[in-house]
Amino acid sequence: MRLLLVEDDPMIGASVRKGLRQDGFAVDWVNDGEAAELAIGQGVYDLMLLDLGLPKKSGLAVLKSLRARGSDLPVLVVTARDAVSERISGLDAGADDYVVKPFDLDELAARIRAVLRRRAGRGDPLLRYGKLEFNPASREVRFDGAAVSLSARELALLEAFLDRPGAVLSRAQLEEKLYGWTQEVESNTVEVYIHGLRKKLGADFIRNVRGVGYMLSGPQ
């Protein structure tokens, strides 16, 4: 899951990015509203964490113009003002949820997962695919009832597949889900992690679509 963090405070931004990366998200961080709009234009994000008090262009204005353009990018608003009117205007402008500063990292991650789950139309917090069960909160994977140990990158890759079951994902798309801007992309890594997943979940769990990318084989 790749998130866009829009936060002007250097300390909060650095901490949130670090914490969410530990929770398995790929996080990009921008400091102001204009940079946020530029980043959104890339279309690679699964969710935006938007602070309302931003320089250059306010968070609310960013959100409104985003929705005016017809984007349904999930947005979680972060605000320092806990006035009810502020929260209402944030939600009415098209936010999916909000957190008030100071907030808890675990709560933030839980809310992000809840928003993503609702957007995917799922009530069940567990992602299921055939015999596979994935818990996005605890990052635990069970296959046929047995716990499977996966590395963080393998988990991120699996999550990307489970998020859009049946879709063919290109190598570039998978890389986007794996790495934020400041993280260096190692060559051949997608292949390495696919190999790891196949080893642990069965060779034909992920199928290669030649010249296009990868997809999950149908649920058995």
Next chain:
Amino acid sequence: MTSIRRNLLVWLLAALSAGLFAGAVGIYLQARADANELFDYHLRQVVASLPGRTFPAIIGHETAILEDGTVIQIWDQSGARLYFSHPQARLPERAELGFSTVNTSQGRWRVFSAIVGSNVVQAAQPMHARGQMAAGVALRSTLPFLILFPVLGIAIVFAVRHGLAPLDLLAAGVTTRSAQSLAPIQETGVPEEARGLVHALNGLLVRLGQALEGQRAFIADAAHELRTPLAALKLQMQLVGRAQDADERRAAQAELEAGLARAAHLVDQLLMLARQEPSAPVPATQCALADIACAIVAARAPLALQAGIDLGVKRAAPLILQGDPAALAVMLGNLVDNALRYTPSGGSIDVETYEEDSAIVLEVADSGPGIALDERERVFDRFYRVPGSPGIGSGLGLAIVKRIAQSHSATVLLDERAGGGLRVRVRFPRGT
């Protein structure tokens, strides 16, 4: 304590009593003058009625006259007393002709003598009779007023109370207000005399309301601004808790410490700003500006050295101004801190004190990025930071500088330093 009611009552009642007394005295004096005229006429009549009659006839006939205390003496040409109506009366043997007043052992007497035929006739009357009569007249005339006096007194008390009732009503209205109510006092129905006071009070209430509103906004802003460093602290603390190994923990703890330093700095700056409230009087001490400048530069020198910035005093004219040396040091400290924050490594910061156009100037110039023209007003707003500012400033530094400058009647000017960078000049008008 002075009381309008008591003053009015005392003065009105005193004036009424004095008036009554003066009236009574006036009536008495007038009545005595009237009585004098009347009794003199009476004496003249008595004397005039005597000639042509024989003594026995006189005596027999005039008994009635003599009953009112008139004493008659008659002498013949040789001076022998022919008649004395009241031998016990101590009257002079002989009197000059016409009216005279004589003092005797029996009091003052009014005497009239005239030559009637060949005799000298004298009629005399004690003066106290006239006084008694005048006093009687005066008493009778004043009596109704004396009886009316308590009635008038009550009327005055009532009138004063009634006249001052709007003031009591006003006071009651003000005392029953809640401390939070800053609504203006109703000016309609207030008597003309109190309207000025009510108007002034309302003006004060408006100013008080503005001051309170300012305080409230400041507290709200401050609370909001404290949220950000607190939010950062909470996150940094959680990251310390999540650290997997010693290196990670050390890094997280370093960040937590930086977060704490930022929160502490913000609180310090808030306190500084609160201390520079415009209402606080500035202790006027002789301040040697150059000494303050040297002290601040010396204190910041290690920081500048570490950052690779050439910080120094360029010119230190020995100028003295009246002010608060601690506040001036805070002001210059903030300016130098700002310059240190924004000046890149290899840059320079110059502090100067000099005199220009009858003003004492404190100047701090740096080789940093400067402040864009359209930002130069806003940077003085509290909590405002130029977008994209590096570091973790509180947004209060220049607000504090401005506040201190204001309390010293000084102005702060921002412009560009020759060759790029920001130049801040604080101008103290001469004589402060």
